[in-house]
Each structure stands twice: as C-alpha cells, then as structure tokens.
Amino acid sequence: MKFKKSWLLLLSFVLMLGILAACSGGDDAGTEPEGEGTETEQPAEGPQKGGTVVGAMDTPPSGQFNPIFYEEAYEANILSFIYEGLLSQDENLNFTPGLAKEWSFNDDQTELTFKLEENVKWQDGEPFTADDVVFTYKLLASPGYIEAGGIRSYFAGNLVGYEEYSTGASQDFQGVVKVDDYTVTFKFAQPNVKALSDASFSIIPEHIFKDISIADMPAAPESREAGKIVGTGPFKFTEMVQGEQYVLEKNADYWKGEPYLDSVVWKVVDQAVILGLLETGEIDFVADPNGFQAADYETVAAMPNVEIIEQPDFGYQIMGMMVNHRAAGDKTLDPSKWTVNEDLKDQKVRQAIAYAIDRQAIIDGLLYGRGIVQNSPIATQFDAYDDTNPPQYEYSADEAKKLLDEAGYKDVDGDGFRENPDGEEWVLSLNYPLGNQIRERSAPIVEEYLEAVGINIDLRQPKEAAAYFEDLENNAQDWDLYLVGWSLDSTDPDPTGLWDAPAAYNYSRWNNTEADALLKEANTPPEAFDKAYRNEKLSEWQVKFGEDLPALILYAANSLWAHNTRLHGVDVLPYSFLNDTHLWYVTEE
Structure with a gap:
C-alpha cells in the first residue's frame, strides 16, 4: 500500500488515512534495472543510471518518520521511499x-x-x-x-x-x-x-x-533522525535540514533491483515560487499532497520542459465541526468522556452552515473549475461512493437562514449577528493551518458566507502546520470549525478510520450510534462479503453522515502534478505520484 494518510491526514493539511497511509511499488518483472556489479552501459534511449531529482513540498514535514506514528502527507512523501x-x-x-x-x-x-x-x-x-x-x-x-x-x-x-x-x-x-x-x-x-x-x-x-x-x-x-531511519525501500533517508531539505540516497541493495537514480531531494518551497523553479529546472517535480494550483494550469502547460498529470484527487478539503470536545489532557479516545460543544450541538445549525457556503463558487473561483462538489467522505474512485442519496446542500442563503431561525438562533440586538436560543452572544471560531494557499484563501471566503447569514465568525490567525495539528489532536476546548485536508486510504472505502466515534482522526468527536452501527454492519460477515449488501450499508451511512453533518466537504480538487521531461519512468497511481521510484531515471536534455 502506498503511503496515504490512511484516512491520513495524510494530513494534506493536512493531514489524513490516513489517510491513510504503508508503501511499496508494484511488481514489475521484466523491467527491473540490472543487478549490482553489472557494468553494461545503458542504451542512450533507455534508462540511465545516476543523477538526482528534486521534488517540492509547500509545507515542511512535522518530523515524525515512523510509519506507525506519522500523521501527514508531507511526512508520507518521505516515508514512501x-x-x-x-x-x-x-x-x-x-x-x-x-x-x-x-x-x-x-x-x-x-x-x-x-x-x-x-x-x-x-x-x-x-x-x-x-x-x-x-x-x-x-x-x-x-x-x-x-x-x-x-x-x-x-x-x-x-x-x-x-x-x-x-x-x-x-x-x-x-x-x-x-x-x-x-x-x-x-x-x-x-x-x-x-x-x-x-x-x-x-x-x-x-x-x-x-x-x-x-x-x-x-x-x-530512530523515528526522527535522518541516518537512523531504516526501511526496506529503494531509497535511504540520509540527511535533512528540518523545514528546508530532506535527502534520500539510493539503496543499492534494494530487493527489486538497484534504483537508477542516485538520490531524491525534497525541498520545502513556498507555493509562490514553485512554478518558477519548475520552469528553470531547479526542481523536477511537484505532486502530493497539493501539486500546483489550478490558476497556474495554462502557465505550466506552456512550459516546454514540463509534463502535466491531472486526475481526480483521492481526497478532499473539509471544514470540520466540533460536535463534542475531548477532555483536556485526556489521551484516550473514550466518547463517554467527551463534552458537548453547545455552540454546534444542533443538527439544524450544522446543516445551515452547509447551505450557507457556495462551494461551487469556491471551486470556480479558487480552483478555476478543476474540482468537484462532493457530499460524501468516501472517495469517488470507489463504487461504494454514493453521489445521489446523501443531502446535496446546494447553496441557499435563504435555506440557511430558515434553519437558523427554526433552531432559535436570531439577531436579537440588531447588530447583524445572531444570538443563541438563550439570547447570548454566539461566536464560532474558524481555525486553519498555513501551507496550502487555496485553503488559506478559502478561510476568509467561508467567513464571509457564514457572516452573510448572521453567524459571527472569529477567524483565527493561521498557525504553522505542526502547531495546528497538535492543537487539533488535543481538540482545544475553544475550537468550533477547522479546515483540514484528507488524503484517503486507497485500500478500502470503509470510513471507520476517520469517522467511527473512537477513531483518532475523528477530530469532530462525532458520536452517532446509528452511524457507527451501519459501519459495523457494512463490515460484518457473512453479509458484508456480498458487495451489493456492503455498498448499500455504506450508502445508508453516507446519508446518515450527510444528515448529521460533523463536517462539510468544501471541495475535491483535481490532482495537478507536474514533472520535468528529463524525469522518466513516472507511472502514477490513482492516489499517488510516488510509484515504483526505483524505476525513475533522468536524461539530460
């Protein structure tokens, strides 16, 4: 399994599952490089030995490089090798x-x-x-x-x-x-x-x-320091400058054959300069988790030395709603210890929030149409994905206002913002991390949409990813809404790892016994071995998720990856650019 935030964060934040999540290349018998010690010169038109390629990430990994503890897509970029x-x-x-x-x-x-x-x-x-x-x-x-x-x-x-x-x-x-x-x-x-x-x-x-x-x-x-991390993969993690550069050198004894490349270097680069470096050849590829921005598609397409790969993303960006809070200092995941978030406990309020946000406008404006509105947290690539039965939440400010009125949230003092049913000030905090420019730009847009229907939003200052996710994991008591991206697990459509009540990635602390029961039925044999039965139960769960709404999927952007044409052997998977990297090679053009 390739590293995805096995239902993990990978946090594209993120984040996922996470995410995913594990990695290995496929079986490529007949296409392996010649074994160690072979002196035969490679034909000029075929794979060449040697060279270094440079990849760009817009956010530094937090620094956890143990597969059983990592949380982010940025860390997964390194772990995948x-x-x-x-x-x-x-x-x-x-x-x-x-x-x-x-x-x-x-x-x-x-x-x-x-x-x-x-x-x-x-x-x-x-x-x-x-x-x-x-x-x-x-x-x-x-x-x-x-x-x-x-x-x-x-x-x-x-x-x-x-x-x-x-x-x-x-x-x-x-x-x-x-x-x-x-x-x-x-x-x-x-x-x-x-x-x-x-x-x-x-x-x-x-x-x-x-x-x-x-x-x-x-x-x-052994979990954090370059040179002390040991895997079986095609590249060794040999050195790093935390937050700036991460160097992987070939594992000459790799069991599938010695990699063609000598090394792969990851550089942390601000999104604003990635394209310039791609055009000049200072970086060779930009891929997971954020790729390049849709606004720059035509610019990248015009670069003669760059090839674009576009495909549906195996993940999405969400606005989570903290239905409950984990007890401060509690390291367990026991729903019985959670406390209700009074500001978001009403289902109608959460539904109103969904109606209030014009997600298609965000896709059109920030993604230049290169994405979709998605109403279920199961990846669209799975046949278990239900795009019909869950609530669709098409943009309607009027419907949002109606639901808020019904829930008792009204503007009592005439200041333009609604008070709670007890007539008290009602403010929802909106939290988001640095790193993903589209997500950063979406935060104030979401604020505007919500305030347009009378919801007072405290748009917090964004935090560096590491600090943000530490707070998110601890489930800070004063958080209400949070932005995060999920790279989903590609091995199975089951969303238990993200949304089952005790799941670690269930940052909304959603505790819905009916939904949990549906997930259990979808995974309980012998009935669950029948794919139609399982998909039916997962469909029912998707409806339940959409009704109770612990999170709103803001958008699922298309993956936009790019690499220099001197890099060959790239064979992407539906969920990852990093596939069979021992077969990557470069030609100097």
Missing part, C-alpha cells in the same frame, strides 16, 4: 505483491497466510523476516500505543486477541503468528472483508525498535 508493506496496489486499486509474494485464505476466511520475499534486506543489511511483520502488528495492538500518539490501531483491531492485548488483560498476542522465517499468518476474530487492507500496513524493523518502549518510540532518534 523508505518503507514498504506486504501488499501494494495497481491502477485499478487491486492488491498486488509487495514484501509478500503470495497469499491465501483458509476456508472460512478467518486466516490469511503470506509467503514473504526471501531476498529482502533492511537498509542496514539485516534480513527482513516474519518476525518484523509480527513485531509491527503487535505494536499497533499494544497497550499504550494510542496514549503515545498512535492513530492506526484499526489495522490491528480485527485480529484475534486485540481487545485483550490492547487493554493489558492479556500478555499474549496471537493475531499475527510466525509460521517460519518467511511465512506469517494473520488470524482474525471473525471472517474479515477488509483482511487484505488490514494486512497492508508498512512494516518496521524489529531489530531497530525492540528495545525502545512504545511510550518513547515517537521521540526516539
């Missing part, structure tokens, strides 16, 4: 071999056994084995993982013994079992419709992390 999962995906979102070369289910679909590749080494030369797979999933299920900041326990949640082990009731975890050095079995508590998705998480090395406690792992040098 370093770590891999047992499985990858192809252009049709079908699962393909990764670190596992084959797999099989038992008769009742409760066990999934993988045969691992036997020639894989970690980047420090140690062998990759089944022990690493067991170790990774044991961490995801460990007591203290969520308290340490982990947000991907759902990858292990369906495994045998998860509940007992994660709560400390048992010291023995039998969910993932080593059969031999190159065979591992995933054991599920019941037949699992998401078994392959659950088993696709990136694997981390046991020999590196086994002596580090789960509480200390997020801050450990």
